[in-house]
Amino acid sequence: MSSDSHHSGISGLGGEVLGHTDVKVSHCYQCGKCSAGCPLSEEMDYPPSVIMRMLQTGNPDLEDKVLRSLSIWVCLTCEMCFSRCPMSIDIPKMMDFLREKSLNEKKSDPKAKEIIAFHKSFLDSIKYTGRLYEIGLFVDYKARTLKILDDLALAPKMMKRGKLNIIPELIKDRSGVASIFRKANKKNKN
Amino acid sequence: MTLGFYPGCSLKGSSREYAESVLAVAEAFDIHLEEIKDWNCCGATAAHNMNKELSLALPARILSLAEKQGLTELVVPCAACYSRLTVTKHELSENPALKAVVTEANDLAYTGSVNVLNIVQMLDKYIIPNLEGKVVKPFDHKVACYYGCLLVRPHEILKFDREEDPQSMDALMLKAGATPIDWAFKTECCGAGLSVSRTSSVGRLSGKIMGDAKDRGAEAIIVACPMCHSNLDMRRDAINSYLGEKVDIPVLYITQAIGLAIGLDRKTLGLQRHFVKVSV
Numbered sequence: 345m346s347s348d349s350h351h352s353g354i355s356g357l358g359g360e361v362l363g364h365t366d367v368k369v370s371h372c373y374q375c376g377k378c379s380a381g382c383p384l385s386e387e388m389d390y391p392p393s394v395i396m397r398m399l400q401t402g403n404p405d406l407e408d409k410v411l412r413s414l415s416i417w418v419c420l421t422c423e424m425c426f427s428r429c430p431m432s433i434d435i436p437k438m439m440d441f442l443r444e445k446s447l448n449e450k451k452s453d454p455k456a457k458e459i460i461a462f463h464k465s466f467l468d469s470i471k472y473t474g475r476l477y478e479i480g481l482f483v484d485y486k487a488r489t490l491k492i493l494d495d496l497a498l499a500p501k502m503m504k505r506g507k508l509n510i511i512p513e514l515i516k517d518r519s520g521v522a523s524i525f526r527k528a529n530k531k532n533k534n
Numbered sequence: 535m536t537l538g539f540y541p542g543c544s545l546k547g548s549s550r551e552y553a554e555s556v557l558a559v560a561e562a563f564d565i566h567l568e569e570i571k572d573w574n575c576c577g578a579t580a581a582h583n584m585n586k587e588l589s590l591a592l593p594a595r596i597l598s599l600a601e602k603q604g605l606t607e608l609v610v611p612c613a614a615c616y617s618r619l620t621v622t623k624h625e626l627s628e629n630p631a632l633k634a635v636v637t638e639a640n641d642l643a644y645t646g647s648v649n650v651l652n653i654v655q656m657l658d659k660y661i662i663p664n665l666e667g668k669v670v671k672p673f674d675h676k677v678a679c680y681y682g683c684l685l686v687r688p689h690e691i692l693k694f695d696r697e698e699d700p701q702s703m704d705a706l707m708l709k710a711g712a713t714p715i716d717w718a719f720k721t722e723c724c725g726a727g728l729s730v731s732r733t734s735s736v737g738r739l740s741g742k743i744m745g746d747a748k749d750r751g752a753e754a755i756i757v758a759c760p761m762c763h764s765n766l767d768m769r770r771d772a773i774n775s776y777l778g779e780k781v782d783i784p785v786l787y788i789t790q791a792i793g794l795a796i797g798l799d800r801k802t803l804g805l806q807r808h809f810v811k812v813s814v
Contacts, residue, residue: 420579420723423688427697427698463584467585470592476547485731505808507550517572524639
């Protein structure tokens, strides 16, 4: 790691990425394969290779823009970028770190509201029952986003096909799972 | 013989036909799948997007329970669960400090000894050697084997098949009597976890996959992941509106296709649960 310390960006957010994930933004030479292969790049404000460049500059304004970007939230972690990167840079792992930091610093892009609400509803569901309760997830998500009408036609169709459980599956050791959430949330206010 | 079994949440709910077909095919080959007692959700995309420690502690609890139950091999049909369990095993073996934190959070012994198998590995190891004599009704259709993301990526950790143009499902389907086609979208993402929160993206991504399969003459799409299935099947309206035409190619789990080939009943395999009618 010390050999990288003279590279730009190492003291700022790029340095934090390195410290937390061992992902070296300095290794990116801007070939653009990640952005070319990313299935979501056309919906992003900055495609993956541009995020890498922004972090390389070490410019605090650009770093702030990364944490406020929509890109980090529409990233699906499909791992295409990592698999095609000639420098084997684990961009998805970096994206996980950036998302968590963006949330902790309350910088997440308002346009990602629904995406984040879905993740929160999902985690809330398993926090209380140990397993995902799909009806609970939908109701909680709708309450968070007020997207009441979306997918309303889907539920009865799923029900008819036996794809929705009316009653949640409750595991016995719910306190064990709740304790995992408590400990993991200590460092993290999500 | 007995193998460990982690169904995961989807297989208990919206993808229960995947569980039904996995269990039915296993039973037909005298394999008992023993479910992990009191298993929890792996945390899926939500956990690793929001909280790293949680994203490792939840799968670690599952692996610890499997160890406690004396299971040495664990069949994980959901590609997303398979990915989370395998990534967790990898991270904890690479990083002792992280392992200490996660073990403390779980309060359960964890050694990382359980061997995690995805469904293709399970079929390849335990079903295929005995398949030939059992095929009574070859699945004689042109199929597009769709692997999605999490079955093959990242190769550095999963070490399963090729990342570009993988072959393992094609080889299995060939043995079930199908004709796998060459196509370009085997490992393109379907839109996965954005299904509810950004359905239009899923319509576009899954639409491209469906469009290519159709253009190349596929009569069925074969999958090994509940998220791929629900996006390609349940989100067909969004796909059709992206494509501007009505495409009625059915999407089958690989265990449903193999189940049909060995003569299992369509209802046992849960084919009636699909949104797009399974006409093959």
